[in-house]
Amino acid sequence: MTAVHLGMPALPTAPRGVGHLRGDESFPAAARSALRDGQLRANLGHATTTIRDKRARVVDELPDWAELREAGRALKAATMARLDDHLEELERQVTARGGTVHWARDANEANEIVTRLVQATGASEVVKVKSMATQEIGLNEALEAVGLDVFETDLAELIVQLGEDKPSHILVPAIHKNRAEIREIFARTIPGVDPGLTDDPRQLAMAARAHLRERFLRARVAVSGANFGIADTGTLAVVESEGNGRMCLTLPETLITVMGIEKVVPTWQDLEVFLQLLPRSSTGERMNPYTSTWAGVTPGDGPQEFHLVLLDNGRTAVLADEVGREALHCIRCSACLNVCPVYERAGGHSYGSVYPGPIGAILSPQLTGVEDNASLPYASSLCGACYDVCPVAIDIPKILVHLRAEHVEAQQRVTPEAAAFRALSTAMSRPWLWHLTQRASRLGRLIARGRPTLPNALPPPISGWTRSRDLPTPPTSTFVESWTREHGR
Amino acid sequence: MRVALFATCLVDTLTPSVARATATLLERLGHEVVVPRDQACCGQMHVNTGYRREAVPIIANHVRAFAGAEAIVAPSGSCVASIHHQQADVARRAGEHRLADDATELAGRTYELSQFLVDVLGITDVGAYYPHRVTYHPTCHSLRLLRVGDRPLQLLRAVRGLELVELPGAEQCCGFGGTFAVKNADTSTAMLTDKMANVLGTHAEVCTAGDASCLMHIGGGLSRLRAGTRTVHLAEILASTEDAVTPDQQTKPAVTA
Numbered sequence: 001m002t003a004v005h006l007g008m009p010a011l012p013t014a015p016r017g018v019g020h021l022r023g024d025e026s027f028p029a030a031a032r033s034a035l036r037d038g039q040l041r042a043n044l045g046h047a048t049t050t051i052r053d054k055r056a057r058v059v060d061e062l063p064d065w066a067e068l069r070e071a072g073r074a075l076k077a078a079t080m081a082r083l084d085d086h087l088e089e090l091e092r093q094v095t096a097r098g099g100t101v102h103w104a105r106d107a108n109e110a111n112e113i114v115t116r117l118v119q120a121t122g123a124s125e126v127v128k129v130k131s132m133a134t135q136e137i138g139l140n141e142a143l144e145a146v147g148l149d150v151f152e153t154d155l156a157e158l159i160v161q162l163g164e165d166k167p168s169h170i171l172v173p174a175i176h177k178n179r180a181e182i183r184e185i186f187a188r189t190i191p192g193v194d195p196g197l198t199d200d201p202r203q204l205a206m207a208a209r210a211h212l213r214e215r216f217l218r219a220r221v222a223v224s225g226a227n228f229g230i231a232d233t234g235t236l237a238v239v240e241s242e243g244n245g246r247m248c249l250t251l252p253e254t255l256i257t258v259m260g261i262e263k264v265v266p267t268w269q270d271l272e273v274f275l276q277l278l279p280r281s282s283t284g285e286r287m288n289p290y291t292s293t294w295a296g297v298t299p300g301d302g303p304q305e306f307h308l309v310l311l312d313n314g315r316t317a318v319l320a321d322e323v324g325r326e327a328l329h330c331i332r333c334s335a336c337l338n339v340c341p342v343y344e345r346a347g348g349h350s351y352g353s354v355y356p357g358p359i360g361a362i363l364s365p366q367l368t369g370v371e372d373n374a375s376l377p378y379a380s381s382l383c384g385a386c387y388d389v390c391p392v393a394i395d396i397p398k399i400l401v402h403l404r405a406e407h408v409e410a411q412q413r414v415t416p417e418a419a420a421f422r423a424l425s426t427a428m429s430r431p432w433l434w435h436l437t438q439r440a441s442r443l444g445r446l447i448a449r450g451r452p453t454l455p456n457a458l459p460p461p462i463s464g465w466t467r468s469r470d471l472p473t474p475p476t477s478t479f480v481e482s483w484t485r486e487h488g489r
Numbered sequence: 490m491r492v493a494l495f496a497t498c499l500v501d502t503l504t505p506s507v508a509r510a511t512a513t514l515l516e517r518l519g520h521e522v523v524v525p526r527d528q529a530c531c532g533q534m535h536v537n538t539g540y541r542r543e544a545v546p547i548i549a550n551h552v553r554a555f556a557g558a559e560a561i562v563a564p565s566g567s568c569v570a571s572i573h574h575q576q577a578d579v580a581r582r583a584g585e586h587r588l589a590d591d592a593t594e595l596a597g598r599t600y601e602l603s604q605f606l607v608d609v610l611g612i613t614d615v616g617a618y619y620p621h622r623v624t625y626h627p628t629c630h631s632l633r634l635l636r637v638g639d640r641p642l643q644l645l646r647a648v649r650g651l652e653l654v655e656l657p658g659a660e661q662c663c664g665f666g667g668t669f670a671v672k673n674a675d676t677s678t679a680m681l682t683d684k685m686a687n688v689l690g691t692h693a694e695v696c697t698a699g700d701a702s703c704l705m706h707i708g709g710g711l712s713r714l715r716a717g718t719r720t721v722h723l724a725e726i727l728a729s730t731e732d733a734v735t736p737d738q739q740t741k742p743a744v745t746a
């Protein structure tokens with residue numbers, strides 16, 4: 001029996017034409033250009049190696065890491081099994097504490113809701129806390145389209161915004177830029193910046209700080225994401241390093257939080273597990289500098305108006321896939337990116353989505369429907385390093401392989417590749433035919449003309465191999481053949 | 490013990506010397522080797538490329554070919570990992586529950602070479618002689634799916650005459666990844682380039698591993714560079730003795746693994 005639910009209509013995926021889940025090119029094409037960028041490879045290699053080592057050190061010092069990880073996995077699995085109940089509880093608790101909950105089926109609905117809420121305040125600009133969900137739905141573009149000014153306040157996100165660039169990493173969106181490049185962006189775009197600005201990290205941080213401080217103080221509306229939404233207390237939580245989030249979450253009068261529905265956790269106590277797993281996995285710190293939590297509104301303290309926008313945008317469809325749904329357990333730590341040999345070389349932009357790396361390769365195709373991101377599940381050598389470091393033990397290689405099959409099975413026509421694999425399957429399941437096929441491979445000996453390797457110039461798809469690697473000339477006899485000849489049956 | 494040898498489709502077709510070495514080694518250790526003639530493939534390449542339905546008859550053939558074997562040994566971490574972690578799942582998803590049960594049962598008796606030697610036979614010194622400077626690449630599926638750990642290194646350290654040099658960045662993938670090597674040839678080559686730089690940095694004569702597929706990739710790259718360093722499968726090193734150094738080890742270029 002296959003996992004097709006008869007009679008159940010396909011659940012909606014993230015709509016096209018809005019947000020940043022789809023690239024313009026396939027992964028191999030985008031990676032080809034990225035690989036030519038020596039600076040990018042140097043920056044990424046340096047940054048990922050550093051953070052990888054830091055993570056390994058702080059994870060190794062915990063004797064119960066394996067148990068913590070299993071607890072995280074189990075909590076997420078149990079939460080997903082009753083996601084609807086937890087979300088309704090979250091809504092009740094947030095409402096009871098003076099917040100307003102909005103349900104957004106997709107990116108368009110979420111953008112409309114947030115735009116309407118901002119416009120209702122009469123403000124002309126918003127400050128933002130770094131958030132993957134709002135990147136995913138393209139909220140900045142939606143707000144700018146109605147004439148609102150949007151200011152990213154996370155340092156790396158600010159670099160990306162000022163450089164009119166795209167984020168390339170979940171945690172460090174400007175990981176592809178080095179100090180010299182950042183100095184150039186600041187010198188060019190920050191009004192009134194000291195012309196003598198150097199690429200000293202402290203100087204750069206101070207320049208950003210002066211630029212942002214002014215915006216924090218005059219901001220009336222802030223937009224954030226959330227790392228966790230705690231159902232039993234109606235609390236939202238944001239985990240960060242710089243303190244800019246704390247400013248956004250406390251200074252403005254109105255706070256709007258956009259949260260993917262999978263970010264709900266049932267109880268306050270669950271944070272005990274996740275707040276140990278997350279900082280160690282993401283920044284390689286024992287504890288992150290700032291953890292902000294808030295529930296509804298508190299008279300006279302912090303924002304007096306609070307809106308929570310719960311975003312689906314394809315997540316229910318992911319939940320319906322019994323293999324793929326584990327992707328919703330992700331706590332966006334980015335450890336899988338930092339260890340991924342493919343990410344390290346191809347860079348985040350090659351994935352065409354705000355979610356790059358191994359998690360992106362399994363999440364983006366599920367949110368959009370696999371045919372809209374069909375090259376991503378193949379953007380992995382299945383080395384398994386991501387699964388090893390994932391703090392909630394998402395079996396990413398298994399989901400990649402599953403999505404490859406979903407792609408293959410979605411084809412209406414028989415592709416040349418499918419024809420080849422079917423023929424090979426027929427041969428490999430019938431010993432006599434397999435032996436014939438092996439013998440046919442010996443035709444390669446003709447073109448090798450006595451050399452130990454085949455010529456470099458072979459037609460596609462073999463050229464994909466021979467462009468950089470030699471192929472051995474097939475031997476005169478297979479092992480099974482010669483063994484059988486020597487030993488009889 | 491009577492050991493059934495699963496050569497794997499790639500070794501059988503392209504690098505038969507690896508299967509031959511495995512048989513030679515097991516016989517030298519006093520075991521009877523049988524080679525089921527009807528064996529073909531474990532189905533991994535189909536499963537990993539998305540053809541899980543087409544993999545079912547291949548898995549069925551594998552289970553038929555090895556039915557009744559006491560122990561099955563393969564010189565490949567990757568194929569053994571597929572037998573342990575994929576075959577039953579794929580069969581079950583296709584509704585073939587009998588096949589899934591049989592595959593699970595067979596997987597329980599299937600071992601990667603270094604695991605079989607160290608865990609089942611309990612030996613690390615197989616009496617081999619191999620007077621070369623060697624570096625070891627722990628292939629991803631041996632390392633992370635089968636968790637063979639340092640078993641291959643234990644075996645190599647006991648080989649007489651062998652000088653073992655540590656490979657920097659050893660645990661980084663070489664970039665093979667099955668059809669990944671062709672579908673994402675550029676990224677695969679970038680990964681290979683870094684692996685080769687690390688291999689050449691050791692000044693080893695030989696780079697060894699427990700997977701002929703990864704070695705074909707690394708060896709193919711080294712051979713293209715005319716690098717001098719060649720790739721030799723772990724089984725071939727363990728099969729060598731003072732009086733039975735196979736001619737392969739001296740004369741063939743890197744690419745023949």
Ligand code: SF4
Nearest residue numbers: 330331333334336390
């Ligand atoms: S998939 Fe796992 S490792 Fe990757 S970002 Fe999510 S939680 Fe972290």
